Amino acid sequence: MKFFVDTANLQEIQEAHDLGVLDGVTTNPSLMAKEGIFGHDNVMAHYKQICEIVDGDISAEVIATDYEGMVREGELLAELHPNIVVKVPMIRDGVKAIRHFSERGIKTNCTLVFSAGQAILAAKAGATYVSPFVGRLDDVSTDGLQLIEQIVHIYGNYGYQTQVLAASVRHVMHLVQCAELGADVVTCPLSVITGLLNHPLTDIGLQKFLADHAKGNK
Numbered sequence: 001m002k003f004f005v006d007t008a009n010l011q012e013i014q015e016a017h018d019l020g021v022l023d024g025v026t027t028n029p030s031l032m033a034k035e036g037i038f039g040h041d042n043v044m045a046h047y048k049q050i051c052e053i054v055d056g057d058i059s060a061e062v063i064a065t066d067y068e069g070m071v072r073e074g075e076l077l078a079e080l081h082p083n084i085v086v087k088v089p090m091i092r093d094g095v096k097a098i099r100h101f102s103e104r105g106i107k108t109n110c111t112l113v114f115s116a117g118q119a120i121l122a123a124k125a126g127a128t129y130v131s132p133f134v135g136r137l138d139d140v141s142t143d144g145l146q147l148i149e150q151i152v153h154i155y156g157n158y159g160y161q162t163q164v165l166a167a168s169v170r171h172v173m174h175l176v177q178c179a180e181l182g183a184d185v186v187t188c189p190l191s192v193i194t195g196l197l198n199h200p201l202t203d204i205g206l207q208k209f210l211a212d213h214a215k216g217n218k
Helices: 010-019 029-034 040-053 067-080 092-103 116-125 134-139 144-158 172-181 190-195 200-216
Strands: 002-006 024-026 057-061 084-089 108-113 129-132 163-166 185-188
Touching: 002 010, 002 190, 010 040, 010 190, 024 185, 040 057, 040 067, 057 108, 067 084, 067 092, 084 092, 092 108, 092 116, 108 116, 116 129, 116 144, 129 144, 134 144, 134 172, 144 163, 144 172, 172 185, 172 190, 185 190
Parallel strands: 002 024, 002 185, 024 057, 057 084, 084 108, 108 129, 129 163, 163 185
Antiparallel strands: none
8 A cells, every 4th residue: 555645744745755655745725825835836846846855646736626727737737747646626627637637648636535426437537546535524424434445346346447545544543444445545644654653562562672681781
């Protein structure tokens, strides 16, 4: 399973890269705004900086919601770097735009997916990735992990090449369960990835090893 970090913070991206397990990055307008990055030129420059750090797919989201606008923005984003993946919302014109990009060899990430039917449309249109939002479904008393399982099963039935990118992953158990269910990718905050390191028995065991070593050197 690939690990993507869901952030526009360069320090976090660098830290995830240095850990040695980072496969890519996902961003969105909200994450850009959180870092104080506004304006077309500043956003484009920031994507270039991310591409300099990470040798993997970088999802860059279009702002337009009409077909022509998404195509125009997406083609500009794709020109920035070969690793750019154009992130497109799951709406009618978004599906049309995904087909356009797919036919031209431009990678896409269909975002804001909340149902298996939407995921089928994304795959049929040729999306590189589909992003079902686990945590946001949990927020409205719906099992987000069940949707991951359903999409993985459907894609397996028909051999769709679209990768299931589990998004809105909020804690370690989300990540582990997505891995159990066969998600191709998980995107999450850096804290979720580093949370995999933690176990009290590891800490206790290490303390004992170090204490015994110290005794032997007295």
